[in-house]
Amino acid sequence: MDTLTPESYMESLYEHDPVLERVQEVIRANNMPEISIAPGYGRLLTMLVKMIGAGQVLEIGALGGYSGICLARGLKAGGRLVSLELKQEFADVAKSNVAEAGLGELVEYRIGEALHHLKELLAQGERFDFFFIDADKVNYPNYLELAIQLANPGAMIAGDNTLMRGKVVDAAQTKASVQAMRSFNKLIATDPRLESTILPAYDGLALARVKG
Numbered sequence: 001m002d003t004l005t006p007e008s009y010m011e012s013l014y015e016h017d018p019v020l021e022r023v024q025e026v027i028r029a030n031n032m033p034e035i036s037i038a039p040g041y042g043r044l045l046t047m048l049v050k051m052i053g054a055g056q057v058l059e060i061g062a063l064g065g066y067s068g069i070c071l072a073r074g075l076k077a078g079g080r081l082v083s084l085e086l087k088q089e090f091a092d093v094a095k096s097n098v099a100e101a102g103l104g105e106l107v108e109y110r111i112g113e114a115l116h117h118l119k120e121l122l123a124q125g126e127r128f129d130f131f132f133i134d135a136d137k138v139n140y141p142n143y144l145e146l147a148i149q150l151a152n153p154g155a156m157i158a159g160d161n162t163l164m165r166g167k168v169v170d171a172a173q174t175k176a177s178v179q180a181m182r183s184f185n186k187l188i189a190t191d192p193r194l195e196s197t198i199l200p201a202y203d204g205l206a207l208a209r210v211k212g
């Protein structure tokens with residue numbers, strides 16, 4: 001019998017989500033990294049998007065569409081999700097999975113370097129109500145700064161994997177990605193433009209509200 005962790009105990013209380021389970025199966029079948037957001041945090045994304053009445057949501061890192069479905073489920077009527085993905089093949093899988101979930105018309109995919117698209121969106125005068133950051137860790141501080149610039153007053157920013165499987169608290173870990181995540185966490189906690197907290201469950205999730 002497997003030993004229950006706090007996370008697995010909490011997940012056992014919820015019914016299975018066949019749509020999201022299928023997404024995980026498709027990711028596995030396509031030999032993609034199995035690094036989608038944890039189910040508990042996926043539910044949290046949906047709740048937060050609904051709670052703030054978000055109509056314009058930006059996702060940095062689509063992977064197979066798991067988080068995209070969670071975000072799109074929370075959109076208010078007439079809302080849209082812009083999803084940035086570096087790899088065309090990942091975006092194709094995500095787009096298919098989101099369409100299969102009945103949410104395809106709500107999502108726009110942009111392929112290529114996220115920093116390029118973020119700067120382009122800024123130049124175009126786009127603004128967003130909710131951001132989800134789950135891409136290359138080295139650029140997390142850059143993504144955070146651009147998200148703040150792209151944010152409507154009161155917008156929320158969520159960033160996944162803030163613990164990096166414990167690496168951020170291990171002083172022996174000095175890789176650029178780990179140092180960047182430490183910087184991101186510090187910025188989330190101290191930037192005067194933000195109100196924030198960092199949740200330590202699963203692999204860590206930062207949540208911040210952009211002050212109006």
